[in-house]
Amino acid sequence: MNPAGEVEHEPRSGAARKTQRIVNAALQVFLDTGYGAATVDAIASAAGVSKATIYTRFASKEALFAAVIERECLACSKRMAVVEQAPALELSQALREIADMLLDIILLPRNLAIQRLVIAELPRFPELGRTFYDRGPAITLKNLANFVRARVARGELRVADPAVAAQHFISLLRGDIQWRALMEQMAVSDTARRAARERTVGVFIQLYGAPPDVARP
Amino acid sequence: MNPAGEVEHEPRSGAARKTQRIVNAALQVFLDTGYGAATVDAIASAAGVSKATIYTRFASKEALFAAVIERECLACSKRMAVVEQAPALELSQALREIADMLLDIILLPRNLAIQRLVIAELPRFPELGRTFYDRGPAITLKNLANFVRARVARGELRVADPAVAAQHFISLLRGDIQWRALMEQMAVSDTARRAARERTVGVFIQLYGAPPDVARP
DNA sequence: ACAAAACTGAACTGTTCAGTACAGTAGCGC
DNA sequence: GCGCTACTGTACTGAACAGTTCAGTTTTGT
Incomplete structure (x- = not known):
């Protein structure tokens, strides 16, 4: 074969x-x-x-566990890179795409389970938390900030600090969806996902969108 | 004694x-x-x-654990009630107070540890997640929504759905601070807290503040 | 003051499991 | 085929730990 x-x-x-x-x-x-x-x-x-x-x-069960998490973190950070490849679309459409991608990553049951696992074992593996954060959320944030920066350069957004704006986008998107999914171990409905996406994109543009009077050529 | x-x-x-x-x-x-x-x-x-x-x-170690968490949830939901008692202040000042209270609740190391514990034991105690969410975050959200509703009635805010606005406030405030605190088990500096508070209040008023032309009498 | 109830401390049971040892076996280069 | 290395399967060791038991002691109510 x-x-x-x-x-x-x-x-x-x-x-x-x-x-x-x-x-x-x-x-x-x-x-x-x-x-x-x-x-x-x-x-x-x-x-x-x-x-x-x-x-x-x-060498031990602990070492095996560390290897498992290590590999998952790596896989995750690769998946995050796709955020930057939504360049060609019109702003609100691009934001919608990004929101969908982020929700996928955040809400995938497997990823939720890994988050739970990491959190659960923090007392036993203290360095794991930092590793996980640096290779997961931190990278997403960086990628999204780059996206924002690019759109600022194009005159589509007005943003003082791209990192803060990116953080706001992610925070608004998560709302309490992630928390509930993490805690109640229940799938989030498509309706709820779409609602979160639309609200987030709307609010984000309201906050950071460049005024339309300087419209595109 | x-x-x-x-x-x-x-x-x-x-x-x-x-x-x-x-x-x-x-x-x-x-x-x-x-x-x-x-x-x-x-x-x-x-x-x-x-x-x-x-x-x-x-009866067992499990029963003891359930009792422990039960009691903490109860204590927590009592503490949440204070959000509604910031009525007399001017809007942005009231929001600042609320932000400080929420950050206290969210970032208190003891509470973070309890969150970790609950998340960690979700597979063993599945109903715990719902209990915890309903008695913690859900109540905070409800209280904050009531606050928003009151300020809308006073003409200080313009909000379609108070629950959504309240969720936005909480989400913006949390940013990634809570996540980092949860994962990296490190204390959040006062500077970072103040920055999160000011940014959140600013953005919230920008989003939902009533235009000043209908100013207070 | 006294009896009943609750508590202590320590030993004990039974189980679960990480980690090891080893005898036999499959795969692979040569 | 020959020998070498890596793998399997099973059985074992030793430690940790939930939960029990009980003889003796303290606390409490009256």
């Missing part, structure tokens, strides 16, 4: 692919049960691997 | 005071170490009580 030197979604070949299987299985088990209740045996059997093998790759 | 029928901060007398001591100690230990890593022995010794006594009051 996999002829010569093909590169798959999962990186390198044979040797390290098993490691990826272990990390995948570990993520799943950690998400399902939390760190404390997850047993290495369960991870091993979910990965189709013996416990001994896990311990040849990872 | 405690003559005849005096009522203290801790409720009823002798019998039930020990229960309060247990709950207090349990809260402390849970906050310090998380539910999973907290041992009943540690709670017992922190409460200055034998483990057997704990098990006469609470």
Whole structure:
């Protein structure tokens, strides 16, 4: 099924692919049960691997957990880059697209579960919080600020501090949706998402939109 | 030290005071170490009580935990009521006061720790999330919406949906401060708090303030 | 003052689980 | 085929911990 030197979604070949299987299985088990209740045996059997093998790759359960979160953070920060690629659209449409992307990232059940997991294990892994923030929300914020800066340059926005404006956009968008999704573990309806998006875009333009008298040429 | 029928901060007398001591100690230990890593022995010794006594009051570690969170939620919802008691002040000053109160509630390390704890244990105690949300954030939102409604009646604000406006205020105020505080477990500087407050009040008035031509009599 | 009720402290049970040891086996280069 | 390395499966160790029990002590009500 996999002829010569093909590169798959999962990186390198044979040797390290098993490691990826272990990390995948570990993520799943950690998400399902939390760190404390997850047993290495369960991870091993979910990965189709013996416990001994896990311990040849990872020094301890803690190290495995750190590796899992590390990888997820990396994956997340890559996904965030797409915010900057909504350049061609008209302002309000671009904002709508960005809002949808952000809501996807924020509300994806898997991502919510990872957030919960990280928060849950902060006492055990204190440095994890900073890592997670720097590689997730901080990058989103930076990308969005860049977008704002570009639109300011085009004369479509009037903004003193792009970072603050970007923060306002994200904050308005989140509202209490994220909080509820995190706490009540329930999916957010499409209607609620659309409402949040439209309100946010409207308010943002009202706040920061350049007056139409200096309209585009 | 405690003559005849005096009522203290801790409720009823002798019998039930020990229960309060247990709950207090349990809260402390849970906050310090998380539910999973907290041992009943540690709670017992922190409460200055034998483990057997704990098990006469609470059926299990889970029941004890539920009692702890229950009590904190109750205490929290009481504290939230103060938002409505900033009526006499001029609008922007009242908003500033409210912002300070909200930031206090949101950023108090103890409250952050409780939030972490609740989020962490959601898989084990699913109903807890709803309880917590309903008795905390939901009540704050309701109170703030009432405040907005009152100011609309006075002609100081122009707002279509007070609940939405209130949500915007809270969202803008939180920004990423709460997230960072939650994740990085670091205190937020007074400077950052003041900056968030001033920005939020400014933006809110810009968005929802009634035009000054219909000024107060 | 005295009996009943509540509490202590410490030992004990039973379970769960991280981490290890090891004997046997599959894969792979040569 | 030969030998080497990596993997499996299983069984084991040791520690941690929830929850119980109980003999002896303190507290409380009357």
